[in-house]
Amino acid sequence: MKKMPEKGMLCCITPEKGDPVAYAEKALAGGADMIQLRRKNASGRDLCEWSVRLQEICQRHGALFIVNDRLDIALASDADGVHLGQEDVPAAAARTLLGNDKILGVSTSSAEEAAQAVKDGADYIGFGHIYPTSSKFKSREPAGTALLRTVAGVTALPVVAIGGITEENIAEVTAAGAYGAAVISAVSGAADPASAVRRLRQKIRAALP
Amino acid sequence: MAAEEEILPRLYMVSDSRRLPGGAPSLPLLVRRVVSRLRVVFQLREKHLPALALYQLALDLRGEIGPDTSSLLSINERTDIALLCGADGVHFPEASCPLKRAMAPARDLMCGKSSHSLQSALEAASEGVDYLFFGPVFETPSKKPFGPPKGLKELGTLCRRVSVPVYAIGGMNPERTRRCLDEGAHGIAAISAFCSMSGLEETLDAFETVLAQ
Numbered sequence: 223m224k225k226m227p228e229k230g231m232l233c234c235i236t237p238e239k240g241d242p243v244a245y246a247e248k249a250l251a252g253g254a255d256m257i258q259l260r261r262k263n264a265s266g267r268d269l270c271e272w273s274v275r276l277q278e279i280c281q282r283h284g285a286l287f288i289v290n291d292r293l294d295i296a297l298a299s300d301a302d303g304v305h306l307g308q309e310d311v312p313a314a315a316a317r318t319l320l321g322n323d324k325i326l327g328v329s330t331s332s333a334e335e336a337a338q339a340v341k342d343g344a345d346y347i348g349f350g351h352i353y354p355t356s357s358k359f360k361s362r363e364p365a366g367t368a369l370l371r372t373v374a375g376v377t378a379l380p381v382v383a384i385g386g387i388t389e390e391n392i393a394e395v396t397a398a399g400a401y402g403a404a405v406i407s408a409v410s411g412a413a414d415p416a417s418a419v420r421r422l423r424q425k426i427r428a429a430l431p
Numbered sequence: 432m433a434a435e436e437e438i439l440p441r442l443y444m445v446s447d448s449r450r451l452p453g454g455a456p457s458l459p460l461l462v463r464r465v466v467s468r469l470r471v472v473f474q475l476r477e478k479h480l481p482a483l484a485l486y487q488l489a490l491d492l493r494g495e496i497g498p499d500t501s502s503l504l505s506i507n508e509r510t511d512i513a514l515l516c517g518a519d520g521v522h523f524p525e526a527s528c529p530l531k532r533a534m535a536p537a538r539d540l541m542c543g544k545s546s547h548s549l550q551s552a553l554e555a556a557s558e559g560v561d562y563l564f565f566g567p568v569f570e571t572p573s574k575k576p577f578g579p580p581k582g583l584k585e586l587g588t589l590c591r592r593v594s595v596p597v598y599a600i601g602g603m604n605p606e607r608t609r610r611c612l613d614e615g616a617h618g619i620a621a622i623s624a625f626c627s628m629s630g631l632e633e634t635l636d637a638f639e640t641v642l643a644q
Contacts, residue, residue: 266508270528291482293511298532309481315515319536 231402252419260290273299313342351385374399441618567601590615
């Protein structure tokens with residue numbers, strides 16, 4: 223059974239451009255607890271090649287490796303798990319293929335979706351977007367920390383906050399009850415990604431109740 | 432990968448619901464009309480659709496290509512969706528995961544792969560596929576991204592060098608199908624030829640007449 227990282231975890235999601243393996247090396251050097259490969263338009267060949275290498279280096283660093291959306295790639299590369307959105311293969315169906323030894327994360331943006339993900343057998347809930355973000359086109363308004371507090375309060379699983387999280391607001395997210403946070407640009411946009419990860423993790427941990 | 436006891440159908444249809452008048456919702460009806468008329472492999476390939484929509488469509492198609500038909504259902508690239516809907520096979524694009532890895536969770540399923548050059552076809556054959564796509568053999572709008580037509584000569588070379596069934600793809604019509612079979616192709620695969628609901632049965636019959644010879 224794969225275990226979630228401890229409370230106060232930081233998940234680094236790969237940006238759409240650049241070499242995801244080189245990026246992950248830097249994030250892991252800074253202490254990232256989880257790496258998520260997210261590349262919407264890459265070929266199966268590239269995704270698989272990256273996944274196999276990312277799984278290797280994450281294991282070496284004692285971190286977890288998760289594939290975004292592509293359950294087929296997660297299975298082929300024997301990744302630690304998969305992270306599914308609301309438009310992906312249903313979580314309950316995904317669980318039947320993953321088995322209980324792999325991690326299943328589900329993106330949610332409301333209390334209803336979070337409750338459904340729990341029922342479907344998720345190991346953690348991604349919740350967001352908390353703040354305005356440029357990483358992804360969003361039609362909805364940001365969920366905000368008040369709703370995060372409500373969802374984290376009623377959800378039996380770890381709630382990982384996502385969306386517009388920076389060094390400035392990560393303490394606020396942790397204080398609202400998030401188990402951890404997932405970031406893209408806060409690390410990929412930093413001059414020194416490894417130090418950015420280090421600072422983000424320190425700030426989460428300092429704010430843990 | 433699956434041992435084919437029965438010979439694979441000669442006609443292989445690849446979906447592109449964006450070209451169907453009714454879009455993706457009309458796909459199950461199209462498939463029903465096809466499989467009630469003749470034996471085909473039908474591949475669900477809808478790269479523009481989110482995985483959830485693809486999964487739901489795959490379940491609907493499994494309902495149409497049931498145990499009472501001798502046709503086969505294949506899913507493009509997504510082994511997870513193929514397993515979840517109970518499809519007969521998975522078909523991989525040229526730039527896919529190594530097949531040994533990709534098929535590890537789906538060993539019992541039929542496995543095919545697209546190839547756009549002689550070299551990539553030979554590589555795919557050595558990976559243990561159950562069949563190959565090779566093309567484009569002729570000019571076709573849908574296969575423009577895959578370079579200039581390979582032509583019949585290269586198709587013939589490939590068919591002589593591999594033991595797995597080869598489906599010729601790219602610009603297929605009944606007359607061209609005859610020429611591909613003469614080069615040693617097992618059958619033909621097409622997208623555009625089946626995108627029109629009107630005259631569908633006539634089109635199928637015209638292919639069938641050539642393929643049955």
